[in-house]
Amino acid sequence: MRRVIAGIDSDGRSTIVSDGFTSPRLVTDTMTINQTWGLASVPSSIAEENALGEEAVIPPPPNGLYHVICAFAPDSEWETDPEKFKAAMAAAGASENFVEGQDPGMHETDTVDIITILSGECYVRLEKAETLLRTGDVFIQRGTKHAWKNKGDVPCVHSTVMIAARR
Numbered sequence: 001m002r003r004v005i006a007g008i009d010s011d012g013r014s015t016i017v018s019d020g021f022t023s024p025r026l027v028t029d030t031m032t033i034n035q036t037w038g039l040a041s042v043p044s045s046i047a048e049e050n051a052l053g054e055e056a057v058i059p060p061p062p063n064g065l066y067h068v069i070c071a072f073a074p075d076s077e078w079e080t081d082p083e084k085f086k087a088a089m090a091a092a093g094a095s096e097n098f099v100e101g102q103d104p105g106m107h108e109t110d111t112v113d114i115i116t117i118l119s120g121e122c123y124v125r126l127e128k129a130e131t132l133l134r135t136g137d138v139f140i141q142r143g144t145k146h147a148w149k150n151k152g153d154v155p156c157v158h159s160t161v162m163i164a165a166r167r
Helices: 083-091
Strands: 002-008 014-021 025-027 031-039 065-072 111-119 121-125 130-134 138-142 147-149 156-164
Antiparallel strands (some): 111 156
């Protein structure tokens, strides 16, 4: 996806300092992750450089944040093989966040996430509840065990700000 970054030029005036495709990116059978921006710690300087590494990983640094655009494939493409989600979490550096023995895709991170559904729809399943999220809906995920369930036939795309948090 395209990412445009504002900054300050040598004359002290606002300008576009970068305009190009995002990197890093992770494509798996269950999800595609495009990381757009990261901060090593917050608050940060407005001139802070992007703290993302070469690979798309979750969660963000212990005091930082990441912004991610993620597309979840329809469940019909992977749910018969729950190991695919486990492999996707491992590829994203989050093996320890996968919850064994529960719904396929159940995981938890030490983050507060602000999630906006951009297209499609999906259910967010918690241990004792679930709800359908549609385009334009916002879900605040506060470090709880959860799974994304896309019962439709098109990917569910969402924008997420993941902010490191403590338990």
